[in-house]
Amino acid sequence: MKRLRTFLALAAVPLFLAACGNLGSSSMSGTSGSNSSGSTQLTGQSSDGDYEGVIKSGHYQTSKSRGVTNSQDSGNTYNLKSFENGMLSVSKKVFSTKKYVFQEGQHLTTSTVQNWLDRKSKSNPTGLNPKSNGSTSSTKRNPIYIQALEEQDYMTQKNNKLHLGGVTVGIAVNSVDYYKKTQYGATYETKITKAAGEAYAKQAANTVLKRLRQKSALKDVPIVIAIYRQASNDSLVGGDFIAYSQNKAGSTSVAKWTAMDEKNYVFPISSGSSSPNSNDSSAFTNFKTEVENFFPNLSGVTAQAHYNGKSLTGMHVNIQTQFYSQTEIISFTQYLQTAAQKYLPSGVPIDITVASTDGTQSFLSRASGAKKFTSHVFNSY
Amino acid sequence: MKRLRTFLALAAVPLFLAACGNLGSSSMSGTSGSNSSGSTQLTGQSSDGDYEGVIKSGHYQTSKSRGVTNSQDSGNTYNLKSFENGMLSVSKKVFSTKKYVFQEGQHLTTSTVQNWLDRKSKSNPTGLNPKSNGSTSSTKRNPIYIQALEEQDYMTQKNNKLHLGGVTVGIAVNSVDYYKKTQYGATYETKITKAAGEAYAKQAANTVLKRLRQKSALKDVPIVIAIYRQASNDSLVGGDFIAYSQNKAGSTSVAKWTAMDEKNYVFPISSGSSSPNSNDSSAFTNFKTEVENFFPNLSGVTAQAHYNGKSLTGMHVNIQTQFYSQTEIISFTQYLQTAAQKYLPSGVPIDITVASTDGTQSFLSRASGAKKFTSHVFNSY
The missing domain is CATH 3.10.570.10 (sex pheromone staph- cam373 precursor domain)
Incomplete structure (x- = not known):
């Protein structure tokens, strides 16, 4: 074989x-x-x-x-x-x-x-x-x-x-x-x-x-x-x-x-499982609830979380959208910049990707030591 | 109807x-x-x-x-x-x-x-x-x-x-x-x-x-x-x-x-057409040649260019790749950062998106006044 x-x-x-x-x-x-x-x-x-x-x-x-x-x-x-x-x-x-x-x-x-x-x-x-x-x-x-x-x-x-x-x-x-x-x-x-x-x-x-x-x-x-x-x-x-x-x-x-002792988790944590630190997963859940409320037709908010022992060392957040209007994506990205800083765990590098079936619409990222997220909206002439 | x-x-x-x-x-x-x-x-x-x-x-x-x-x-x-x-x-x-x-x-x-x-x-x-x-x-x-x-x-x-x-x-x-x-x-x-x-x-x-x-x-x-x-x-x-x-x-x-007097063009300019400024289109062609040489299996390098009269005011470069190795994408993105600065027209905002059939792999951007491109490689845990 x-x-x-x-x-x-x-x-x-x-x-x-x-x-x-x-x-x-x-x-x-x-x-x-x-x-x-x-x-x-x-x-x-x-x-x-x-x-x-x-x-x-x-x-x-x-x-x-x-x-x-x-x-x-x-x-x-x-x-x-x-x-x-x-x-x-x-x-x-x-x-x-x-x-x-x-x-x-x-x-x-x-x-x-x-x-x-x-x-x-x-x-x-x-x-x-x-x-x-x-x-x-x-x-x-x-x-x-x-x-x-x-x-x-x-x-x-x-x-x-x-x-x-x-x-x-x-x-x-x-x-x-x-x-x-x-x-x-x-x-x-x-x-x-x-x-x-x-x-x-x-x-x-x-x-x-x-x-x-x-x-x-x-x-x-x-x-x-x-x-x-x-x-x-x-x-x-x-x-x-x-x-x-x-x-x-x-x-x-x-x-x-x-x-x-490094492990990866998917947020939201599926029922029956648990993450090394419940503060992180509930922070994510609050973020998810807030963000899903912003638009009528968001498809999903998930994250990959990377742990070293019990310490969160980074997160990739993935937001699937159905809407396509450019002004909506610009506003949504600005909103995410504020909401992510407010809700998501601080002190670790975090990326947020906003994608629709047409591809990546925008993305935000915060480096390890930084306080604020930078953002980029993908554009077309 | x-x-x-x-x-x-x-x-x-x-x-x-x-x-x-x-x-x-x-x-x-x-x-x-x-x-x-x-x-x-x-x-x-x-x-x-x-x-x-x-x-x-x-x-x-x-x-x-x-x-x-x-x-x-x-x-x-x-x-x-x-x-x-x-x-x-x-x-x-x-x-x-x-x-x-x-x-x-x-x-x-x-x-x-x-x-x-x-x-x-x-x-x-x-x-x-x-x-x-x-x-x-x-x-x-x-x-x-x-x-x-x-x-x-x-x-x-x-x-x-x-x-x-x-x-x-x-x-x-x-x-x-x-x-x-x-x-x-x-x-x-x-x-x-x-x-x-x-x-x-x-x-x-x-x-x-x-x-x-x-x-x-x-x-x-x-x-x-x-x-x-x-x-x-x-x-x-x-x-x-x-x-x-x-x-x-x-x-x-x-x-x-x-x-x-704003107009959009696609680079490389198709034969028979011309762009408002041949320096820009030949700069792009040099960039494209250089970049296509870097990897054996690049699918395509194109750009949208936006003009106000005869002045280039911005560019979205789109690079389609077939390779998928993460270290290759990291190296390629670093290389693009140098090559884009060297070859592409200066003084205008430029985005570069590297995408495969799996989606966006990395992206680079330079703001209007900036000299250097910043980059981000999309990652996964």
């Missing part, structure tokens, strides 16, 4: 424009290094908290294993964004954005990652997922534990050249493995407990670390491995990072895992 | 939550005025250049003729946004955002506007569009000239009450009248020249002004009338305002029209 899909075929990127202007202060000198046939530039930094990215000869340096993941029948797209964003967050704990530059993974190729994500078998000895035991029973079969594996490179600058300064590898394990007994057949589920998934991923992480050390470029760099637990397909929010390890240059087995 | 549609039935707005907290500094005292059974608040102002809107008893004061327009078979949605935004721009020339508060039109009801937009006939003596002459030939029939009519109210505050300080009425005339000979039949077109449409609208404006003066509330306020020429349905940009008149309190006929 080949459960793999390459989302984007990038093997033959046409180099149809070889020259590229240097982009202001963030450009690097175009001296041809050992690994570069043209000039290398950086994307520029939008804020201190973000990494710059790498451009080579005018092209973005895309990942060597771009878009590879075990396919899910009706996959949860929240997982993808959440996994990549989370890897950046974990990396920032180790590789400072002031010193390091982000580069998409260049050392694990599509075929390598595809083989690793497949089941171990005679024809695929490097598979990180367990051999099939022949069973198709949801409780007896060996599930696919590892759903995605991604590499991110962190570069340092020295003498106007970029050098690999560290690597972060994310390993995503399933909370539910969706499978079919026959092609095009019904989808069945094997549940994987947090403990079982975590244990399996930690074992796999050791194998991955050993394999990475066999590549000469990765022999002597710090390697961070982070374990992510995917949300189920019906979730309105992505999964959670559960642990990471920081491995010194040269080390071939993980010495220590640091547990991560 | 009834060519009218009410987009949103709002007759029975349920007042399901009567109380509303005052919203900070922008609230008005809740003394019950003659036209208010509850407290009146303002939405708050996001910038000096925007009007605040009116909230009554927690509900946004929606228009009395909300969503009425002559239906178009496959209408151009750009016209709607462009028409309403343009009415705000024209109003700002007359009613200062520092002194006036915006209120959706409260004096023309849905049925009034529907009757006015229909053809004149025995059963509809107030129709502003010409009587049918019986012909269905695209060159011989009387077309529907007036496609939409909208009222905007501008309020002033005195003794903590809002009073009507002025009214803006927008009249939208067709450049192409789309019609059917039989219900569900093919769509035919009658073209209307700019001169013919403008002349017809100016005549109608006189009639409208007289009718408005018959309403006691509108007898003695300044009334601005603005004429808009709709873009055809295949346009990627809305239509243009061609003239406006500023009518003093009490006046019952338009004394003077001020011509408006």
Whole structure:
């Protein structure tokens, strides 16, 4: 059973424009290094908290294993964004954005990652997922534990050249493995407990670390491995990072895992569940009530809330509207600016997106330290 | 032939939550005025250049003729946004955002506007569009000239009450009248020249002004009338305002029209056409070439450009992408921030929206006086 899909075929990127202007202060000198046939530039930094990215000869340096993941029948797209964003967050704990530059993974190729994500078998000895035991029973079969594996490179600058300064590898394990007994057949589920998934991923992480050390470029760099637990397909929010390890240059087995107590919630909290802090969820409910009262035909107000332990660390609010008049959207956005500041939890970064079936109508955001929301209404001439 | 549609039935707005907290500094005292059974608040102002809107008893004061327009078979949605935004721009020339508060039109009801937009006939003596002459030939029939009519109210505050300080009425005339000979039949077109449409609208404006003066509330306020020429349905940009008149309190006929030389263009300019300033269009082409080179699979880079005479006054850039990786979007957005500053015309407000089939991925904007673009990447937990 080949459960793999390459989302984007990038093997033959046409180099149809070889020259590229240097982009202001963030450009690097175009001296041809050992690994570069043209000039290398950086994307520029939008804020201190973000990494710059790498451009080579005018092209973005895309990942060597771009878009590879075990396919899910009706996959949860929240997982993808959440996994990549989370890897950046974990990396920032180790590789400072002031010193390091982000580069998409260049050392694990599509075929390598595809083989690793497949089941171990005679024809695929490097598979990180367990051999099939022949069973198709949801409780007896060996599930696919590892759903995605991604590499991110962190570069340092020295003498106007970029050098690999560290690597972060994310390993995503399933909370539910969706499978079919026959092609095009019904989808069945094997549940994987947090403990079982975590244990399996930690074992796999050791194998991955050993394999990475066999590549000469990765022999002597710090390697961070982070374990992510995917949300189920019906979730309105992505999964959670559960642990990471920081491995010194040269080390071939993980010495220590640091547990991560980060969790995502959807507001309003569904009945029967609870959030880590009831103040936050009731603040959101007050906001929602107030906002739904403003217009006669608002479709829905929901939020994704991110917690570190019991502390709210951020919120994405999503407002679905049916109305379309431009003056209504302008007024509504102004109103949200005031209402959000009044009702929503203070001190954490919050985004609010107002969307209709026509697309995003407006959005508001407040940075971590800021008091007021800034807003933007999408416009058309 | 009834060519009218009410987009949103709002007759029975349920007042399901009567109380509303005052919203900070922008609230008005809740003394019950003659036209208010509850407290009146303002939405708050996001910038000096925007009007605040009116909230009554927690509900946004929606228009009395909300969503009425002559239906178009496959209408151009750009016209709607462009028409309403343009009415705000024209109003700002007359009613200062520092002194006036915006209120959706409260004096023309849905049925009034529907009757006015229909053809004149025995059963509809107030129709502003010409009587049918019986012909269905695209060159011989009387077309529907007036496609939409909208009222905007501008309020002033005195003794903590809002009073009507002025009214803006927008009249939208067709450049192409789309019609059917039989219900569900093919769509035919009658073209209307700019001169013919403008002349017809100016005549109608006189009639409208007289009718408005018959309403006691509108007898003695300044009334601005603005004429808009709709873009055809295949346009990627809305239509243009061609003239406006500023009518003093009490006046019952338009004394003077001020011509408006504002036009919208789509970049890249299609072959055979030209933009008012070739520097702008070639700057955009350079930007487009640079940006399309960055990623292997960008779908399209286009822009709406707004001109006043020969001067560019603003631009909305739209970038369609196919990639979805979050780190790619972050890097791309950082890159755009530098590239846009380098290539796109300076000194004018510019927005850039990056969207995929999944929706808006990121956006950048630069205000009129600013040098740098600010950016936001849409995120998910």
